[in-house]
Amino acid sequence: MDKNINRIAALDWMRGMVMVLMALDHASAFFNQGRVANDTIVTHMVGSGFVAEQFFTRWVTHLCAPTFVFLTGTAMALSIVQRREKGMDSKAIDRDLFIRGAFIALLDIVVFSFLSGKLYLQVLYAIGVSMMMMALLYRLGKCVLLISALTLLFGGEAFTVLFWQPQGEVPLWLALTFAPWFSESFTVLYPVIPWLAIMMLGWVFGDWLITRKKSAWSVARVLLVGSLLALACFLLVRGFNGYGNMLLYREDHSLIQWLHVSKYPPSISYISLELGLMAIMLAAMLWLQPKIGIRPYGPILVFGQTALFFYLAHFPVLAMLTLFLERAGLGQAYLAAIITLAALYPVCCLYRALKWRYPDSILRFV
Structure with missing residues (x-):
């Protein structure tokens, strides 16, 4: 195969x-x-405890959004090549990506918001808008996208906290781009920019897969190296317990407190931990696939x-x-x-x- x-x-x-x-x-x-979902300093009460089985049930699902957004970027890079091989011109490819992104974003803006009884912008909003932007940004090339993504991820907190007061009003432009906003009439769980950065990383990985001529083992090794770097970043950020945690700091040295990271908005500790774990799992699947077949x-x-x-x-x-x-x-x-x-x-x-x-x-x- x-x-x-x-x-x-x-x-x-x-x-x-x-x-x-x-x-x-x-x-x-x-x-x-008894569901636990205090993944943000906006709703978490400092000093409150956790029921272990509730916490870990929620925690294992933290993998979902970063992985799905990352793989969306990867799939975009792969699909562009496939469409070019079928003879589709660049304008048609870009238009198709833009329309699909708009369709996905509108599912949140129209359908899920209607069902929620308020404007409720969740993961589909972030994915859709990010795809619309990637229809233009991918032309910058993987080096520029990689540097831009890392800049947004590591510098995003510094920019966000300049304007964001977790318990105060959030300007509309900030809620749509960097910081979450919770209210009875309007909620933004997934501001676009951090998730766009993750999609950029996924696109870079997909573009690298396309141009890589070596075996899947080489890909797996690169994923393992990437996972070690990401997990080391998590340990450093969480260990120093300062910048990179989106104000959701570790309260003690227990395992739960180490893993209680900010998803809303996504912190460096959250993103590095989840992408690191994803890379390990993906490397294992690449290794297993030729052994167990499809x-x-x-x-x-x-x-x-x-x-x-x-x-x-x-x-x-x-x-x-x-x-x-x-x-x-x-x-x-x-x-x-x-x-x-x-x-x-x-x-x-x-x-x-x-x-x-x-x-x-x-x-x-x-």
Whole structure:
């Protein structure tokens, strides 16, 4: 099997794992009375304790957003090459990326905001707007994008705290770009710029994959080196307990406090930890893939190849489950997640087949 396909399969596995973890997190939001989600200094009360099993159930899902955004950037780089090989001109490619980004962003701005009863900008808003910007930015080349991404990630906190008071009013322009905003009428969980920087890193990785002529083992080794650098950054930032934590500081030396990092907005400690863990997992999948092969109907692969559809479909499934399951403890959340995954697997298989049968239809946007 072609090595490029091998790599894409590993990316789909990684994306599929993210979908499983995301389903657990959202099932917890629906059915877990003791759910912990104080991943920001805005809502965290200093000195408050954590129930370990609740904390770690939430913590394992931290991998989802950075990985999904990173892999979106990677997929963009790969798709650009594939479309060029099919003879699509650059303007058509850019237009398609821009339209898909706008469509994804509008899902949050229109659909999910309507269902929430207020303007509610979540991960689809950040992904969609970032894709629209990447339709122009990718022409700068991977070196410029890499430097720009690292500058935004490491300098973002210095800029953010100049204007952001966690318990005060947040200007609209800052809420849309750098800092979260929570209110009864308007909420921004995912300001664009930090997530755009992560997408840039993903695009750089995807572009490197395309031009790399060596084996997947070499890719795995590079991922492992990158993971060590990222995790070392996490340990330094969290250890010094100052800049890089988005004001959500470590209160003691317990494992929970080391891992209690800011997701809203994403801190250096959060991003370096999650991307470091993602790189290790992706390296392992690249290593495993030629040993275990690709099962076309493996659930993780299917979920990874229908990720946006899965994201949109799992909310109605969870909503329907509220008719049968009560809001109870953590066990109820795990049960709901398992039922959701089982229910969506055949649906995702059918959707994937339909999308592949009509690759140029509107389904390509989902």
